[in-house]
Amino acid sequence: MEKHRKPFNYKKLIVYIISYFFAFIMLVPLVWMVVTSFKPEGSVVTVIGELIQPPFTLDSYFKVNDTSEIWRWTANSVFVGAVQTAGTLLVSSLAAFAISRIPFKGKNFVFLIILAGLMVPVEATIVPLFSMIADLGWVNTFQALILPGIALPLGVLILKQFYDSIPTELVEAAKMDGASLFTIWYKIFLPLSRTSMAALAIFVFVQSWNNFLWPLLVATDASMMTLPVGIPTFQSAFATDLSVPMAANVIGSVPALIIFLIFQKHIIQGITMTGIK
């Protein structure tokens, strides 16, 4: 680019304009959500001039705080996401270790069954899954929200592929020293796979955080709802007053946006790893 020095690079200017125009379009709904949430109830939020001028107030936030269980929903979402993530990492790394490193009868069959699960949409199993949960009396419980999402075939696949790349010599040496398979998994494979595990963790957490259909079915009690289910329930009472629903949206988005800003690099790396496999 420095080779051809022109007085003014129009092409580059156009690229800049297009790029920042896209960024502007992507940000407008977000900025609108945030600004609207600070407007007093019943104010005009359709005229840009009035929208960006004071008065601003925290009233809508207080109202959300007083009339909804949004903190409870946030806590539920965080709890469900955290337990699901930890559970998935644990069970899939154990299973991946067995498939990658321990000889046993029927290994190919087991791996095939797990791979087949990659093709099954959870959405197609909700009817039998729900009737099972209902029979167990688990509607409106954490185990109903958490357990069905833990055995994730993708997790086994990703970790197995990584475990396959760990040199055999390392395992043999540890065996010579009298280490058990469990020790080898715990002391060698777990620490070595930190990057893959982090990628998988982010993937599972985001999925759990955004899960909508399943919590909609099993969390009917307001105290058991997660954010994606709770927020629309709360908002359905507001049709024309926008500041209160938007305040709920902001509260519901803050944890995820903070996580994004802190772990941006890891999240993007995680998507690349879990996506491209």
Place this chain on the structure above:
Amino acid sequence: MGALNREQKDMEEQSAKHKVVHYPQKKNKVKRNESLKSNAIAWAFLFPFMLLYVWFMLYPIIQGFFTSLTTGSFGMAREFSGLDNYVRLLSDQAFWQSLWNTVYFVLISTPTIVIFGLILALIVNAKLKGTTFLRSAFFMPYMLSISVMASIWVFILQPYTGFLNAILGQLGVSEEIFWLGNEHLAWISILVATLWWTLGFNMVLFLAGLQDISEEMYEAADIDGASAWAKFWHITLPSLKGVVTLVVILQSVASFKLFGQPWLMTGGGPGDATRPLVQYIYELGFIQWDPGYASAVSYVLFGVMAIFAAIQYKLLVKKEG
């Protein structure tokens, strides 16, 4: 097994020769014990995953198939009815409508997401000033939960008090547009909201693909005096084949499972114009309490996706091979 038997025979022959009877048998036993032990340990490692997997995945799949062969309301005694539910499907207008809606969404969302995802990735990859800002701006909507995303768009799009119509009004559009109340506009709205929400994710995948292309190829093209467009067409696009395939697969799988956006934005309406297959399953199962029929529709979704996965697998293997 065969090898083991042969080994055993060899050992027996040898032991017979040398008149040592006990030692080889003992060794053999140790071996068998070791393999038994290895099996046991493997299953101990597999157990937690397989327990949950069988319980919450395999069992419901099989149970769903048997349910689809029965009739009767939720919680009531089920009556075996053979393939009746599947026959009923064939003449169910609402089923065909929802199946078409889902396929329609797959068809409109996949190419647009590929094109715009790639554009955003090219922008972020172009080493402009403020790349970090651009990347964050493109990616941030993906971090919102589906309900927040849908509610922002519903309030932006709603007539009379919505932000979009207000802006259009200021630009001189005097007509009040019912974005979510008109069949075609509702689909456009769902598509735009989905694009806004998921482009960042696909951008990241494309970005990884772009960064894998070696600089040398571009340098060589520069020496040959290739234009930017020629470089894009002959170097960038061909190198991205793998990523495009991946995005197409991920996106179409996600689109087949479409539920949240129409459920929260249009409720499947107007009429049932935007009701996808998953919503139909939901309504049959949990509003009309007809699990048998809902399971049959689930199996259709399952089947359609399996066929689709097979086609894509073939394409993928062909491209990589």
